[in-house]
Amino acid sequence: MAQIFPKNFNNLAKISIIVTALVVAIGGGVFNLIVIRSSYLTQAQVAIEQPIQFSHKHHVGGLGLDCRYCHTSVEDSAFAGIPPTRTCMNCHSQVWVTSPMLEPVRSSFETGKGLTWQRVHNLADFAYFNHSIHVNKGVGCSSCHGKVDQMPLMWKENTLQMEWCLQCHRNPEKVLRPKEEIFNMEWEPPADQEVKGRELAKQYNIPSKELLTSCSTCHR
Amino acid sequence: MLRVKLSIFCIFCGLFLFNACRQDMADQPSYRPLQPSNFFADGQASRPLVQGTVARGQLRDDVHLYTGKKEGQLVTTFPFTVDKTVVKRGQERFNIYCAPCHGQTGSGNGMIVQRGFKKAASYYDKEVREKSVGHYFDVITNGFGAMAGYSAQVNVRDRWAIIAYIRALQESQSGNVEPLPIETMTDFAPSGVVDPKKQNPLSGSTPKVEKKTEEKSESGGH
Numbered sequence: 001m002a003q004i005f006p007k008n009f010n011n012l013a014k015i016s017i018i019v020t021a022l023v024v025a026i027g028g029g030v031f032n033l034i035v036i037r038s039s040y041l042t043q044a045q046v047a048i049e050q051p052i053q054f055s056h057k058h059h060v061g062g063l064g065l066d067c068r069y070c071h072t073s074v075e076d077s078a079f080a081g082i083p084p085t086r087t088c089m090n091c092h093s094q095v096w097v098t099s100p101m102l103e104p105v106r107s108s109f110e111t112g113k114g115l116t117w118q119r120v121h122n123l124a125d126f127a128y129f130n131h132s133i134h135v136n137k138g139v140g141c142s143s144c145h146g147k148v149d150q151m152p153l154m155w156k157e158n159t160l161q162m163e164w165c166l167q168c169h170r171n172p173e174k175v176l177r178p179k180e181e182i183f184n185m186e187w188e189p190p191a192d193q194e195v196k197g198r199e200l201a202k203q204y205n206i207p208s209k210e211l212l213t214s215c216s217t218c219h220r
Numbered sequence: 221m222l223r224v225k226l227s228i229f230c231i232f233c234g235l236f237l238f239n240a241c242r243q244d245m246a247d248q249p250s251y252r253p254l255q256p257s258n259f260f261a262d263g264q265a266s267r268p269l270v271q272g273t274v275a276r277g278q279l280r281d282d283v284h285l286y287t288g289k290k291e292g293q294l295v296t297t298f299p300f301t302v303d304k305t306v307v308k309r310g311q312e313r314f315n316i317y318c319a320p321c322h323g324q325t326g327s328g329n330g331m332i333v334q335r336g337f338k339k340a341a342s343y344y345d346k347e348v349r350e351k352s353v354g355h356y357f358d359v360i361t362n363g364f365g366a367m368a369g370y371s372a373q374v375n376v377r378d379r380w381a382i383i384a385y386i387r388a389l390q391e392s393q394s395g396n397v398e399p400l401p402i403e404t405m406t407d408f409a410p411s412g413v414v415d416p417k418k419q420n421p422l423s424g425s426t427p428k429v430e431k432k433t434e435e436k437s438e439s440g441g442h
Contacts, residue, residue: 063331066316072373079253090368091320094337114264116256124246 037159044160047153048118052104054154060185061149067141067183078130082117085109121145121156127165128220135183137204138176139168142185149185169212173197176204286376288361294354300377302384310385313378317370326389338366343386344393356383 039045059065067074070087074080085108096102108115123129135141141148146157158164168175174189176197181187190196200206211217251257251265260267280286285299300306315324321340323330328340341348360379363369374382 063320063335065320068316069320069373082254084372086368086372091332091337093368094366095332095335113262124243125248125250125252126245 037161042159042161043156044158045155047155048120050118050154051115052101055152056148056154057150057152067148074131075135076132078132080131085115120154121160123160127162127218129218137206138172138179138182138200140175140177140182140184140187142187143168143175143177147185165218166213169217170209172206172212173201176200176206285380288354288357294352294358296352296354298353298380298384300380302380306381307384307388309378310381310383310388313374314382314385317374318382321367326386340367343390349390353380353383353387356386 035041060067070083071080072083085105088102088105089109092102092105097106104115134144144158148154173194174197177184177187178200206212253266255265256263257265259265274280282299284290284295288295314322318326319330321330321332321337322328322343323333323340326343328342330340333339343349357379358364359367360374360382361369361371370379
């Protein structure tokens with residue numbers, strides 16, 4: 001009986017092993033580089049549907065409201081705070097009172113049943129995060145949240161993946177701002193940010209990079 | 221037979237690939253702030269405080285500080301010493317919570333007023349100026365006219381700090397520069413005109429350097 005495979009199939013077998021390995025390696029690389037970081041998976045820069053089309057662009061960029069007018073607990077709590085309907089009604093008791101768009105706000109105020117805002121920045125539960133320590137130690141809102149004053153609908157600007165957190169935890173001096181600039185949406189790092197950042201890190205008592213990137217700093 | 225074994229093996233490997241899709245660690249059963257919950261009738265995980273709850277160190281026994289009243293009367297003094305830090309804090313809080321309607325200068329023409337809200341009273345009206353600090357505290361806490369109360373957004377100490385800053389604003393429009401320290405006075409004159417060592421061009425008299433602006437606000441109602 002003749003052989004099923006001629007002798008040159010030996011080479012083909014070897015090549016196919018190498019090619020398979022390459023495909024797995026390249027495929028895995030592509031998956032890691034593109035798919036895992038894609039906004040399809042991370043939902044970064046994808047606007048989330050909300051019960052009301054609330055525009056930060058209008059309220060912050062247009063009217064000049066400070067972040068803390070609504071997110072009152074950002075300076076002294078882990079959670080920045082989602083405003084109660086009452087805060088909306090501070091102004092909307094008199095402004096746009098007949099607007100159909102604001103009907104959910106008015107009925108929420110009347111019935112006392114809160115609006116069900118959808119969470120935009122949902123960190124995995126195994127990661128510990130505290131807003132107050134960041135804003136009190138020189139990390140500005142826009143460093144993580146982007147230019148919220150230009151967002152007509154809310155999306156998360158960044159992936160919130162661990163590698164993204166670590167960018168700053170490894171080099172905090174690149175983003176640190178003076179205290180009075182934390183809530184400034186327009187802030188851009190000055191030309192001598194490296195020098196200024198190091199000074200600020202000392203001033204804020206920012207811990208060592210070893211501690212900032214230690215597992216238990218974020219995974220408690 | 222080999223084919224069956226092989227396909228079982230493939231399915232087994234395939235299962236491993238989908239293992240990563242379980243997110244139990246990322247979505248733990250514990251609640252995050254304001255998360256919805258089916259367990260409670262109102263659908264909220266965050267529970268209201270049981271009535272009468274007092275957190276440690278938060279017993280509101282300082283009536284002056286917490287209500288701006290003493291024996292039912294609106295107070296005319298601040299519950300704590302007002303210094304520059306307090307006024308600065310007041311300025312910051314004022315610009316966050318008050319300026320949208322009252323305007324950064326306190327004239328009552330902030331952005332929200334420009335967009336149709338009832339005009340806020342100017343802090344410089346005689347009637348408003350003459351109100352006691354207790355009155356201001358009461359207004360911030362409980363609201364006044366079209367203005368809603370801000371007790372949920374501004375804590376008590378910050379409310380007093382804001383009042384201190386409002387007093388400083390009012391003082392700034394009084395035209396009275398006498399109580400200002402000389403180094404502050406130069407801030408209000410065109411640059412290069414003032415030589416602080418020589419004279420004070422704004423008041424025309426020898427300035428009383430030892431007096432400070434903060435002390436003015438400390439005295440409370442004028």
